[in-house]
Amino acid sequence: MSRPESSLSIALVGPGRVGRSLLERLQAHAPETWQLMAVADSTRLRRGPIERSEWAQPFADEAFQPRASDRDWQDELLRRDGIPVLIDASASAEVADAHADCLARGIHVVTANKLAMACPSSDWERLRAASERSMYGISATVGAGLPVLDSLRELRRAGEPVRRIRGVLSGSLSALSEGLSVGRRASEVLETLRRDGLTEPDPRTDLGGLDVARKLVILAREAGLDLSLDALVVDSLVPEELAALSLDSFLRSGAVLDRHVAQCVDRAPGSGRHLAYVAELEVDGRACVGLRRLDDGDSLAQLSGQGNRIEVTTECYAAAPLSIEGPGAGLEVTALALWRDLVRISESVRRCR
Ligand SMILES: NC(=O)C1=CN([C@@H]2O[C@H](COP(=O)(O)OP(=O)(O)OC[C@H]3O[C@@H](n4cnc5c(N)ncnc54)[C@H](O)[C@@H]3O)[C@@H](O)[C@H]2O)C=CC1
Numbered sequence: 366m367s368r369p370e371s372s373l374s375i376a377l378v379g380p381g382r383v384g385r386s387l388l389e390r391l392q393a394h395a396p397e398t399w400q401l402m403a404v405a406d407s408t409r410l411r412r413g414p415i416e417r418s419e420w421a422q423p424f425a426d427e428a429f430q431p432r433a434s435d436r437d438w439q440d441e442l443l444r445r446d447g448i449p450v451l452i453d454a455s456a457s458a459e460v461a462d463a464h465a466d467c468l469a470r471g472i473h474v475v476t477a478n479k480l481a482m483a484c485p486s487s488d489w490e491r492l493r494a495a496s497e498r499s500m501y502g503i504s505a506t507v508g509a510g511l512p513v514l515d516s517l518r519e520l521r522r523a524g525e526p527v528r529r530i531r532g533v534l535s536g537s538l539s540a541l542s543e544g545l546s547v548g549r550r551a552s553e554v555l556e557t558l559r560r561d562g563l564t565e566p567d568p569r570t571d572l573g574g575l576d577v578a579r580k581l582v583i584l585a586r587e588a589g590l591d592l593s594l595d596a597l598v599v600d601s602l603v604p605e606e607l608a609a610l611s612l613d614s615f616l617r618s619g620a621v622l623d624r625h626v627a628q629c630v631d632r633a634p635g636s637g638r639h640l641a642y643v644a645e646l647e648v649d650g651r652a653c654v655g656l657r658r659l660d661d662g663d664s665l666a667q668l669s670g671q672g673n674r675i676e677v678t679t680e681c682y683a684a685a686p687l688s689i690e691g692p693g694a695g696l697e698v699t700a701l702a703l704w705r706d707l708v709r710i711s712e713s714v715r716r717c718r
């Protein structure tokens with residue numbers, strides 16, 4: 366295997382399910398020149414350089430401190446010789462809010478967290494401008510690394526306007542739709558999906574359509590289209606009475622969820638026998654996400670498991686859309702997407718030197 370040689374100084378924020386999977390990959394495969402300089406979760410901070418043998422379990426030996434300001438370790442990343450990179454494997458708005466600042470300061474950012482890229486229109490220009498100063502690795506945010514964002518970026522750079530995007534963008538809702546189609550209960554399917562690491566930390570983010578809506582905004586922005594969350598019509602599968610409960614109480618309310626999801630299935634638009642949670646965006650800005658009943662011949666009706674499919678219509682891809690399909694969620698594929706963005710940063714910066 367040919368390995369990038371540029372040295373990276375890495376800080377990882379959010380060593381949860383995705384973060385740990387990436388740390389394991391880094392411990393096993395990172396070039397010797399890559400250093401882990403900081404790991405932080407919501408309350409703890411471990412400063413580095415951390416011994417490689419401890420990367421996969423950075424808090425195991427209690428050599429950490431309470432997390433206070435991030436500015437110190439960011440300054441330290443910038444002072445070191447290596448290329449400074451922040452990895453955001455959290456789902457936190459606070460961490461997402463720091464992306465633009467880091468990029469503007471010269472810290473490259475690699476993220477699985479979608480919140481920054483799906484920010485309100487008022488914040489978007491600042492983030493976009495900052496991402497021209499440093500590299501912004503967002504491959505993991507849509508399709509868990511399927512090569513869709515790269516394709517949209519290349520179409521945009523080639524001057525090929527996107528007219529329509531349609532797809533199944535959620536791995537967990539794809540698997541849920543499949544389960545519901547064969548008569549399984551929503552709560553039962555959800556439990557398995559959570560256990561397998563396919564849902565968001567709070568699965569209501571998936572069930573409520575917000576995660577899919579964020580992904581559609583990210584796709585639109587990468588295609589050069591103007592879309593923000595408030596312009597989207599979102600059909601939620603979360604009953605109102607469960608929306609504000611604590612996560613534990615929500616997870617104990619399976620019967621209420623099952624009744625509500627069954628009603629959503631009955632009311633879903635369309636007449637086919639396949640269920641899918643579909644995202645649609647037209648070039649005039651109309652955009653919606655919601656549960657649909659699809660006919661046998663619909664390309665989105667053929668998915669199984671956590672499968673995603675994204676179809677992009679442009680002038681050249683008018684008769685048959687450009688289609689990208691594959692697993693759209695999962696810890697290992699998501700960690701691989703983050704890893705690929707790190708390699709890309711390492712190689713690009715080396716070429717520029
Ligand atoms: N599971 C999947 O298939 C995919 C997940 N993602 C994204 O990956 C991200 C992480 O997901 P999971 O690992 O499942 O979540 P998780 O809940 O297992 O881990 C989140 C981590 O973030 C930390 N955290 C929370 N608030 C924080 C804060 N303010 N500052 C620092 N750390 C904080 C938590 O302590 C935890 O270590 C999410 O943004 C998710 O949308 C993206 C693509 C696919």
Ligand SMILES: N[C@@H](CC=O)C(=O)O
Pocket residue numbers: 506508509534535536537538563564565571576693694695
């Ligand atoms: N919860 C998400 C994971 C990836 O973003 C999904 O189900 O697709």
